[in-house]
Amino acid sequence: MSGAQQPPYARLKDISPSDDGRIVSVAGWVEDIRNLGGVVFIILRQREGTLQLTFKKKDDPDILGQAVAVNRESVIGATGRVVANKQARNGFEILPAKLEVLSPAEAPLPLGVVDKVGAELDTRLDNRFMDLRKPEHRALFAIRSLALRSIRDYMYANGFVEVHTPKLAGAGAEGGASLFETDYFGKRAFLSQSPQLYKQMLMATGFDRVFEISPAFRAEPSDTVRHITEFISFDAEVAFIRHQEDFLKMLEECVVGSIAYVKEHGKEHLEILGLDPKVPSLPIPRLLYVDAIGILQEYGKKVKEGDDIDTEGEKIIGRAMQEKGHELYYIRDYPSAIKAFYVMPKEDDPEYSNSFDMEYKGMEMASGGQREHRYDKLVERMKAFGLDLVNFDFYLKPFRFGMPPHGGWGFGIDRFVQKMLDLPNIREAVLFPRDRNRLIP
């Protein structure tokens, strides 16, 4: 273990058949041990793939004995000679002269990494560290990372400032009942369900364009494949707009760009998963709310103008749009009555609002719109919603001292990854998901 005198461990990508004869040290997880009696193979797994260690009884029976004694999924280090060999994976194998167990794994494993049986999601999540040793599961998160990187790149390139608003707050963001309550030095506090009010307040500062990628918490006891209690929300707010179309263009470019970025830079990961997501063409369709209701009526669903679109309706529209070749689209101009208090009703038809949802494969990815920036109108609407204005003084104050017209969106990162990769459950797209029953790990 006198590490300082020894060369660093070589990675799989640093070794090739042309290194024949070279002495290298490698480390990794023991994926499998194949004991053929006179010869033993250890399949060693690293981040990028697996390589083979070969032990021959006639060369060194002692080290062969050590190799056979190692438990699967232990972390080992080995030093030996590289031998080019067409029979071995990668075209080479290593014949170790030294083998050390850096961290043994107990047996049996709580979850097999290469076992020929499946495991339920619940079991996998209970043992997530082990589950993520499977390349196809790590690939999901490599892709998620790429998608986020592309989103950030787009936002920075378009003049947005990345911000962080508080996740602990003394008042509920939108006055809903779906807040987690906690004790804050004897006072009641809530986990933020949305950065909504804070990002709007920032519109009164001169930043003009802000975005935030951070957790949001919802205490709704939803038990579905598309809800978790802690999710990552990508929020943005833009000042000095004339119409929501001014930023819808940005959102669609950002989202479509993210899918394209994943396809371009995540080829190896998509290959592991056998996936090839479609890149929607720009601009994506804008379906008016009233037309969406029309589609539902065409499909025989009993809805009337003014109704909210329920899950079934959302799925029907998803299929209808899919038939026309559209996976990603906006639904615009919802009735004012079914949207939050901060939405701006349309000038010419106040029954409807400057609001939108972005839908991807029949699931809501984002919602947003132009906000009511006129103090009097905002207060009027808040009263109509039955909100106690005393609790919202901190929010309303900026509206009395010069608030530019503005709007923005909230976009669910976890759902985006779920739909882009056609995952059956949002929990697959989250490392350590939180839901109604799961708080550990």
Add this chain to the structure above:
RNA sequence: GCCCCGGUAGUCUAGCGGUCUAUGAUCUCGGUCUGUCGAGCCGAGUGCUCGGGUUCGAAUCCCGACCGGGGCGCCA
């Protein structure tokens, strides 16, 4: 929170009142084998979620709790 379905070895499953000393696979352990790469072959090991009840008898039927799967409501 509501509706439907389910909970069997570390993992995934069959069984659905006695014939269950519970099926198969995977896994683990032991044996064998000098080119495996889903290694092979021989042998062994581990289990009916918990608590009540019905019955001569319960993995199996009933009730409750907890947990899981699907759907709904709501939403990102």
